[in-house]
Each structure stands twice: as C-alpha cells, then as structure tokens.
Amino acid sequence: MSTFRGEMAVQPRLIYKGAEAEIYLEDWFGQPAIRKHRVSKAYRITELDEAIRRTRTSHEANMMHEVRKLGVPVPTIHHIDLESSTLIMDYVEGPTLKEELYGISTQAKRDRCRMLGTLLGKMHEGGIVHGDMTISNVLSEHGKLFMIDFGLGDFSSETEDKGVDLLLLNRAMKSTHYGFHTLLFNAFMKGYSSIVGRKAGKEILRKMREIEQRGRYFERG
Amino acid sequence: MHCLGIESTAHTFGVSVVTDKGVILSDARDVYASAPGTGIHPREAAEHHSEVAARVVCQALAEAGIRVSKLAGVAIALGPGLGPCLRVGATVARALSSYLRIPLIPVNHAIGHIEIGALTTGASDPLVVLVSGGHTAIAAFSGGRWRIFGETEDITLGNLFDMFAREIDLPSPAGPEIEKLTEKSSGFISLPYVVKGNDVSYSGLLTASLAELRSGARLEDVCYSMQEVSCSMLAEAVERSLAYTGKKEVLLTGGVAANKALKSKLREVARLHDAASYVVEDRYSGDNGAQIAWTGILALRVGLVTTIDQARVRPKWRLEDVDIPWRDGGAT
Numbered sequence: 001m002s003t004f005r006g007e008m009a010v011q012p013r014l015i016y017k018g019a020e021a022e023i024y025l026e027d028w029f030g031q032p033a034i035r036k037h038r039v040s041k042a043y044r045i046t047e048l049d050e051a052i053r054r055t056r057t058s059h060e061a062n063m064m065h066e067v068r069k070l071g072v073p074v075p076t077i078h079h080i081d082l083e084s085s086t087l088i089m090d091y092v093e094g095p096t097l098k099e100e101l102y103g104i105s106t107q108a109k110r111d112r113c114r115m116l117g118t119l120l121g122k123m124h125e126g127g128i129v130h131g132d133m134t135i136s137n138v139l140s141e142h143g144k145l146f147m148i149d150f151g152l153g154d155f156s157s158e159t160e161d162k163g164v165d166l167l168l169l170n171r172a173m174k175s176t177h178y179g180f181h182t183l184l185f186n187a188f189m190k191g192y193s194s195i196v197g198r199k200a201g202k203e204i205l206r207k208m209r210e211i212e213q214r215g216r217y218f219e220r221g
Numbered sequence: 222m223h224c225l226g227i228e229s230t231a232h233t234f235g236v237s238v239v240t241d242k243g244v245i246l247s248d249a250r251d252v253y254a255s256a257p258g259t260g261i262h263p264r265e266a267a268e269h270h271s272e273v274a275a276r277v278v279c280q281a282l283a284e285a286g287i288r289v290s291k292l293a294g295v296a297i298a299l300g301p302g303l304g305p306c307l308r309v310g311a312t313v314a315r316a317l318s319s320y321l322r323i324p325l326i327p328v329n330h331a332i333g334h335i336e337i338g339a340l341t342t343g344a345s346d347p348l349v350v351l352v353s354g355g356h357t358a359i360a361a362f363s364g365g366r367w368r369i370f371g372e373t374e375d376i377t378l379g380n381l382f383d384m385f386a387r388e389i390d391l392p393s394p395a396g397p398e399i400e401k402l403t404e405k406s407s408g409f410i411s412l413p414y415v416v417k418g419n420d421v422s423y424s425g426l427l428t429a430s431l432a433e434l435r436s437g438a439r440l441e442d443v444c445y446s447m448q449e450v451s452c453s454m455l456a457e458a459v460e461r462s463l464a465y466t467g468k469k470e471v472l473l474t475g476g477v478a479a480n481k482a483l484k485s486k487l488r489e490v491a492r493l494h495d496a497a498s499y500v501v502e503d504r505y506s507g508d509n510g511a512q513i514a515w516t517g518i519l520a521l522r523v524g525l526v527t528t529i530d531q532a533r534v535r536p537k538w539r540l541e542d543v544d545i546p547w548r549d550g551g552a553t
Contacts, residue, residue: 178368
C-alpha cells in the first residue's frame with residue numbers, strides 16, 4: 001500500500017476495549033498504527049491507579065524491546081508517552097490465535113501451537129516471562145505469530161514464573177477450546193521443549209502442576 | 222419436597238431446611254470462636270461441632286416447623302475443608318440418612334456458596350467471584366462444570382486478613398474488625414500489588430504489611446492500604462476475566478463478600494463492562510447450612526445421591542472437579 005506524505009492511511013477509530021487498555025487504530029505519519037492507552041480505573045484510589053498505569057506503560061515498552069532482541073516477533077514501538085500512559089506501535093492485523101484456532105485444520109492447530117512454544121521457549125531461555133500468557137495475547141498474521149501485551153512481563157529465570165506462564169496458557173486453552181486443549185498444549189510443549197530442552201521442559205511442567213494444586217485449596221487457619 | 226443440609230467444613234456448624242421452591246425455612250448455626258491471636262484449631266473446632274450438633278439439628282427442624290418424615294433427603298458438605306470438622310457433619314448426616322431412610326446427598330461446599338448466591342440474587346449465568354477463608358477464585362460455567370479463570374496463587378483473601386489479624390491479636394475471622402480499622406486511616410502506604418494474568422498473589426502483601434507495622438506505621442493506615450491493594454488486585458483480575466469471558470453478570474459470594482470495599486470495587490468493574498452486579502446477602506455470605514440444603518435440592522432433582530459407605534469426607538475436593546448436571550447452558 002503506497003501513501004503520500006500528509007495523506008491519512010486510516011481514519012482513527014477504537015478497535016478493541018480490553019480490561020486494561022483501549023486500542024485505537026490510527027494514522028502515524030502515513031502508516032496505520034496502534035495507540036494503546038491504559039485507562040484510569042475508578043475502582044482504584046488515585047495514588048495506586050497512576051503508579052500502576054505509568055509503571056506498566058514504560059515497563060511494557062522495555063519488555064517488548066528486550067523480547068525482540070531474543071528473536072521473538074513483536075510490534076515495533078514508535079512512541080511512548082508516560083503522562084497519558086500511551087504507547088504507539090505497529091499495526092498487526094491479527095486475528096488472535098484464540099480466534100484463529102477455531103477455524104483451522106487439526107494439523108494447522110498443532111503447527112501454530114508448536115510455533116508458539118518455540119517463541120515462549122526463546123523468551124524463557126532469554127530470561128523473560130510474559131506474565132499474561134493467553135492465546136488472546138498472540139496475533140497471527142499470515143501464519144506468522146506476534147506476541148503482544150507485555151504489561152505484566154518481567155525479567156525472571158525462576159522456574160516458578162515460567163510455570164505461571166504455562167499455567168495461564170494451559171488454562172486459556174482449556175477454557176476456550178475445551179476438548180482440543182490437550183492436543184493444543186501438547187503441541188505447544190513440543191515446540192517449547194525443542195528450545196529449552198526436554199529436561200527443563202519437564203521440570204517447568206511439573207512446577208506448573210504444583211502451582212495449580214497450591215491455589216486450588218489452601219487449608220484454612 | 223424438603224431437604225435438610227449440614228455444613229461443618231470449618232468454624233461453623235450450620236443446619237438448615239430448604240424447600241424445592243428455594244424457600245429457606247430455617248438457618249440454625251453455632252460458630253466456634255478461636256481465642257484472639259490464634260486461628261482455627263481443627264480438633265477444638267471439631268469438638269465444638271460435636272457438642273452443638275444435636276441442638277443445632279433440632280433447632281433447624283423446630284424453626285422450619287416440619288416433621289422429619291417430611292424430609293426428602295439429607296445434604297452434607299463433604300469438602301473441601303478441615304478433616305476433623307468435616308467428619309462431625311458427615312457422621313451426623315450418615316446417621317440421619319440411615320435412621321430416617323432418606324437419600325444422602327454429597328455437596329461440595331464451594332458449589333454451595335455459588336448456588337446460594339444464585340438463589341438469593343437471581344443471577345443465572347454469572348462470572349462467580351468466590352472469596353472466603355478457603356477460596357479466592359474466579360469461575361464461570363462451561364461444559365457442565367465451573368471452570369476456574371483466575372485464582373490466588375498462594376494464600377486466599379480471607380487468609381490474608383486472618384493471618385494479619387493473628388499477628389495483632391484480633392480474633393478470626395477478622396475481616397469485619399480490619400474493615401472497622403480502615404475507617405480511621407489517614408493515609409495510603411505503598412504495598413506490593415501483584416497480578417499475574419487473571420491470578421493474584423497475596424503472600425508478599427502479607428509480609429510487607431506486617432513489616433510496615435513493625436517499622437512503626439499506624440495500624441489503621443496499614444489496614445486501609447492492605448485492604449485497598451488486595452481488593453484492587455482482585456477487582457483487576459475480575460475485570461480481566463470479565464473481558465475474557467464476555468459474561469454479563471458478576472456474582473460475589475463467600476464470607477469475604479461482606480467486605481464493603483470489595484463490593485463497591487466489583488460493582489464498578491461490572492459497570493465498566495455493562496454487566497449486572499450481584500452480591501450474596503450478608504447473612505448467607507459466611508458458611509451456612511442453607512447453601513448445602515439448597516444445593517442438595519438441586520442435586521436431588523437430578524438423582525445425584527450417594528450411599529453411606531461411599532460418603533467419605535474429601536478435605537481437598539476441588540470446585541472444578543464437580544459435575545453439575547442441574548445447570549443448563551455453558552456449552553464450550
């Protein structure tokens with residue numbers, strides 16, 4: 001698509017309203033771009049609300065930069081505005097992996113999940129955890145996967161934190177693709193273990209089950 | 222059709238009679254009180270339950286004004302909960318079922334919290350926020366079971382309040398006392414806010430709150446800040462789950478549902494996502510026999526009963542392991 005300088009690539013519009021942020025598609029010097037704005041929440045007191053939004057915005061930009069260095073596709077960041085808790089980044093059209101998995105063949109389902117496994121494997125090997133690892137936070141553009149939403153991401157090499165990523169992903173698969181979730185998660189683990197190694201993969205999986213048990217029922221008193 | 226329900230999973234020994242129309246005819250309880258600065262002692266709580274059991278059963282029947290021959294079944298909370306406490310209720314329920322020759326109905330305590338919430342508020346397909354001493358979980362119904370969308374990764378919200386209270390010699394459950402103290406706060410102290418996806422983690426918050434107290438911060442300010450941070454964390458996790466599931470109702474249930482700050486935060490979350498907000502009535506938020514009796518009615522309608530030799534207590538019985546044949550919808 002060719003655009004002249006000064007010509008708007010797109011009309012600005014709200015394309016997604018998430019729990020934390022509003023996502024606008026808008027023009028960025030002649031190219032379509034995403035503006036992610038973390039909105040203020042009335043259920044938090046002002047001191048807490050401002051600190052959370054500011055920290056997460058700068059943190060997310062930082063995380064995306066670090067993840068890119070590990071060879072994991074993420075949208076490129078163009079601009080950061082901490083005062084308004086806003087990030088401007090490349091527009092990746094999608095759909096989300098969650099949506100895409102409903103309409104593709106079993107083999108394609110496996111391929112996508114295995115690819116996701118290699119991407120998360122690279123992140124974990126590089127000492128970064130996602131913190132909100134669901135199939136809604138993965139965009140698929142012509143079969144290429146992009147990781148998004150790094151506001152809860154962190155630098156960590158702890159088995160515990162890696163286990164949480166796997167737990168959240170497994171739960172997301174179970175809750176939206178029930179019946180297929182084992183196939184999806186096994187394919188994911190195949191890709192994941194190919195990067196982190198079979199032994200480490202097993203250990204992190206064991207930790208995932210342990211965390212799952214822990215939260216379910218905590219003895220009172 | 223009438224069902225008698227027995228609750229004895231933790232500090233409360235409760236017995237209630239409920240009709241198949243959902244009318245709660247009686248709600249008798251006797252609560253074990255732990256000494257200030259200590260938590261529930263499982264054996265002492267069980268001793269309390271066995272002492273009051275006969276009286277509470279008789280009281281529930283007398284208040285309901287029905288003869289035992291009218292009972293269609295005895296529902297018992299077999300778990301999750303404290304083993305010694307569960308065994309007292311289970312023994313009473315097995316004896317009644319055997320003597321009266323009526324069905325014994327196994328009930329999961331957490332499902333009881335959800336169903337009494339749905340009964341008393343009219344919520345039909347909600348995102349459930351279950352908060353108590355034993356649970357901090359966000360669940361939605363899908364494919365015949367309640368699925369967990371978010372939960373605590375370590376201690377529960379009720380535990381956070383109770384463990385904090387124990388350090389300052391307040392009796393547990395301590396939520397109401399802590400809530401009173403927050404009203405006299407004069408300022409907010411920054412404390413760790415930990416949300417991971419739809420999950421929360423409270424253990425770091427507990428440690429930091431106690432550390433603030435020891436380094437001289439005012440008790441009222443620590444209580445206020447701890448309550449603000451912990452309830453905001455849960456509200457955010459609920460908001461994420463709500464956005465994810467697209468549910469149009471939020472139902473807050475369980476003992477901590479009586480907390481005013483939590484109620485108002487969740488009402489705001491529901492409003493932001495055009496969802497209706499329901500909160501279980503205060504009197505049915507804490508553990509009670511009615512939640513077990515009503516769930517017993519629902520189970521009895523679909524023929525879900527057990528035999529005496531199968532009715533073992535299940536201290537770690539998980540909410541998402543229970544098949545719910547009486548609820549429709551929830552297709553995956």
